[in-house]
Amino acid sequence: MLSFLPRRLLQLIPTLFLVSVLIFGLQQLLPGDPALVMAGEEKDPEVIEQIRKQYRLDQPLPMQYVYWIGGVLQGDLGESMRIRQPVSQLIAEKLPVTLQLATMAMTFALLIGIPAGVLSAVKKGTAWDVGANVFALWGLSTPNFWLGIMMIFLFSVQLGWLPASGYVSPFEDLGQSLAATVMPAFVLGNAIAAVLMRHMRSAMLQAMSADYVRTARAKGLHERVVVLRHALRNALTPVITLGALEFGTLLSGAVLTEQVFSIPGFGKLIVDAVFNRDYAVVQGVVLVTATVYIVLNLLADVLYVLVNPRLRA
Amino acid sequence: MNATIEPGGVAATKVDAGDSPGRLAVRAVLSRPTAVFGGVVLVLVALLAIFAPWVAPYDPLATSWAAVRKAPSAAHWFGTDEVGRDLLSRTIWGARASLSAGVIAVTIAVGAGVPIGMLAGYVGGWLDAVIGRLTDAMLAVPFLILAIALAAFLGPSLGNAMIAIGVTATPIFVRLARGQVLAARAEDWVEAARAVGNPPARILLRHILPNILPPVMVQATLAVAAAIIAEASLSFLGLGQQPPAPSWGSMLNTAQRFLTQAPWMAVFPGIAIFLTVLAFNLFGDGLRDALDPKK
Numbered sequence: 120m121l122s123f124l125p126r127r128l129l130q131l132i133p134t135l136f137l138v139s140v141l142i143f144g145l146q147q148l149l150p151g152d153p154a155l156v157m158a159g160e161e162k163d164p165e166v167i168e169q170i171r172k173q174y175r176l177d178q179p180l181p182m183q184y185v186y187w188i189g190g191v192l193q194g195d196l197g198e199s200m201r202i203r204q205p206v207s208q209l210i211a212e213k214l215p216v217t218l219q220l221a222t223m224a225m226t227f228a229l230l231i232g233i234p235a236g237v238l239s240a241v242k243k244g245t246a247w248d249v250g251a252n253v254f255a256l257w258g259l260s261t262p263n264f265w266l267g268i269m270m271i272f273l274f275s276v277q278l279g280w281l282p283a284s285g286y287v288s289p290f291e292d293l294g295q296s297l298a299a300t301v302m303p304a305f306v307l308g309n310a311i312a313a314v315l316m317r318h319m320r321s322a323m324l325q326a327m328s329a330d331y332v333r334t335a336r337a338k339g340l341h342e343r344v345v346v347l348r349h350a351l352r353n354a355l356t357p358v359i360t361l362g363a364l365e366f367g368t369l370l371s372g373a374v375l376t377e378q379v380f381s382i383p384g385f386g387k388l389i390v391d392a393v394f395n396r397d398y399a400v401v402q403g404v405v406l407v408t409a410t411v412y413i414v415l416n417l418l419a420d421v422l423y424v425l426v427n428p429r430l431r432a
Numbered sequence: 433m434n435a436t437i438e439p440g441g442v443a444a445t446k447v448d449a450g451d452s453p454g455r456l457a458v459r460a461v462l463s464r465p466t467a468v469f470g471g472v473v474l475v476l477v478a479l480l481a482i483f484a485p486w487v488a489p490y491d492p493l494a495t496s497w498a499a500v501r502k503a504p505s506a507a508h509w510f511g512t513d514e515v516g517r518d519l520l521s522r523t524i525w526g527a528r529a530s531l532s533a534g535v536i537a538v539t540i541a542v543g544a545g546v547p548i549g550m551l552a553g554y555v556g557g558w559l560d561a562v563i564g565r566l567t568d569a570m571l572a573v574p575f576l577i578l579a580i581a582l583a584a585f586l587g588p589s590l591g592n593a594m595i596a597i598g599v600t601a602t603p604i605f606v607r608l609a610r611g612q613v614l615a616a617r618a619e620d621w622v623e624a625a626r627a628v629g630n631p632p633a634r635i636l637l638r639h640i641l642p643n644i645l646p647p648v649m650v651q652a653t654l655a656v657a658a659a660i661i662a663e664a665s666l667s668f669l670g671l672g673q674q675p676p677a678p679s680w681g682s683m684l685n686t687a688q689r690f691l692t693q694a695p696w697m698a699v700f701p702g703i704a705i706f707l708t709v710l711a712f713n714l715f716g717d718g719l720r721d722a723l724d725p726k727k
Contacts, residue, residue: 137569148585260710262661264668265702268688272695371576375665379688389577390669393584405581409573
């Protein structure tokens with residue numbers, strides 16, 4: 120463990136460096152003079168000159184990167200061209216909203232995916248198994264923005280049970296906050312539940328055929344104890360780590376879900392920025408997302424080693 | 433297939449006439465009802481897309497103020513949209529955008545990813561290290577977010593959406609091809625090909641490539657499913673097919689604004705995406721099981 124962590128941390132550096140180069144390179148894709156494009160509608164020469172100075176566009180490309188990454192390392196992700204606010208501040212405002220949505224979505228995914236996977240493995244070949252697999256295929260094939268629209272139609276337009284859009288902070292009104300986020304969280308968690316179900320099923324099938332499960336059965340233990348205490352406990356480890364990797368899907372999905380439900384989070388921030396040609400915000404959001412994702416991958420690896428005694432030596 | 437050891441100690445394999453690996457795989461796919469269902473749906477959607485001008489009952493762009501937001505009827509099976517365009521015709525034409533986006537994006541990803549991955553796996557050393565780190569970096573950005581960022585900087589259009597999705601999916605194929613080549617490189621037949629004096633390019637193209645194709649095909653089928661969802665997502669956000677040209681994603685975008693007055697506008701494009709993606713997933717799963725050497 121002691122040698123594993125520093126090695127893994129060292130591996131992060133080249134990856135993070137290349138991610139930053141990649142994201143910086145995005146602005147090279149802009150057709151024509153980036154300053155002109157970034158200035159948007161207003162072609163005021165003064166504004167263009169200011170952008171050129173601010174982004175040091177008159178300097179050679181490697182120097183531009185050095186200035187940019189120097190700022191990023193000090194927490195300066197640039198300024199939003201439209202709202203005239205630091206990008207880091209915008210992200211800090213929106214991130215908690217998406218985190219609330221992501222946490223609720225993951226809760227849905229675990230509550231649906233794990234039991235469905237266990238059931239399908241334990242009752243392999245029965246109607247339960249078929250049902251769980253159909254559910255998984257449905258979850259993997261349904262675009263979540265369409266599911267969102269259909270749920271709005273059913274629960275907001277037809278039944279009038281839940282608000283169709285908007286967001287309330289849980290610190291303001293917990294009940295209203297949950298009412299506003301339950302649908303988007305379900306939509307977001309649905310696809311991940313399907314992935315978790317598939318992982319859980321195969322991990323459970325493997326565990327159920329292991330020697331220790333046969334031993335537990337031979338001891339005369341109740342089948343429920345065998346499944347829950349012996350097989351599930353061992354099968355859960357890889358699934359939890361794989362679940363952490365699904366966080367990337369969650370962030371991707373949040374972009375669309377937040378758009379459908381008009382939730383002012385991280386995803387809506389990047390979409391609005393794209394349409395306002397607010398490129399600094401786009402770059403900032405992508406950079407923060409990638410960093411969060413890389414750190415989560417690291418945590419998943421560490422978690423895997425921690426809960427698996429055989430790897431700890 | 434039965435393997436028997438003959439007296440001389442040489443393993444001989446009894447193979448029925450016509451049992452090539454390809455035929456075995458086709459038979460294995462055909463024995464799976466879900467895979468057959470997926471395949472049939474795919475063929476149908478492809479035919480609709482190809483023959484859209486003849487199959488679609490109306491011009492997908494023709495507006496009619498006399499038929500604004502009409503519910504499904506005998507004249508308009510899927511109803512009409514907010515400017516009176518026939519939704520069935522638009523859904524049929526939308527298959528063109530979705531299928532071509534899915535297939536072209538994955539072709540870009542396979543065309544770029546497989547050669548790069550094969551090179552990395554075969555050459556090894558610093559080249560492999562650099563390509564490996566680059567792949568890691570691209571995979572570190574969630575799929576759709578990278579595609580959105582690329583599409584945003586390239587500018588909104590269906591062509592750019594295809595490029596963005598293709599580039600984003602490339603590292604998956606780099607990694608797959610590299611792993612397969614590493615595994616193949618250690619095999620005796622590659623060693624033998626090298627010992628006979630074949631140049632590396634010939635070994636890669638004639639000996640290794642045919643052997644790594646099955647997993648690439650499986651991954652490509654599943655990637656088309658993901659690419660179709662990605663294209664629909666980008667079009668839904670306004671970064672793909674531009675109006676008034678029909679695409680399932682942009683039709684859903686418009687539909688959301690008329691959910692109370694014309695819910696059918698949101699139903700059919702969604703079902704079309706769902707069925708197509710489901711078909712690719714079912715077919716890909718069947719193909720994977722059929723080509724799995726462990727079975």
